Amino acid sequence: MTHESIPARKQEIKQVSIRWPDDFWEKVSIASTKGRTSIQAIVTEAVAKHLGIDPPAESDDPSAKDAA
Numbered sequence: 001m002t003h004e005s006i007p008a009r010k011q012e013i014k015q016v017s018i019r020w021p022d023d024f025w026e027k028v029s030i031a032s033t034k035g036r037t038s039i040q041a042i043v044t045e046a047v048a049k050h051l052g053i054d055p056p057a058e059s060d061d062p063s064a065k066d067a068a
Contacts, residue, residue: 018043028042044056
């Protein structure tokens with residue numbers, strides 16, 4: 001009997017688009033750069049706080065490091 005390794009299922013990552021006026025986008029972008037964090041991280045934390053839920057662990061989203 002051969003045991004085949006079943007690969008761990010990758011968590012599917014959902015994407016959304018956010019529409020902001022240029023002046024707001026500029027302020028967010030500057031704050032993100034000054035805070036040395038991604039806009040995705042800021043939005044994720046804000047949504048989690050607003051909904052009263054825990055944000056996902058950073059390791060749950062491999063794209064988090066690349067998003068800004």
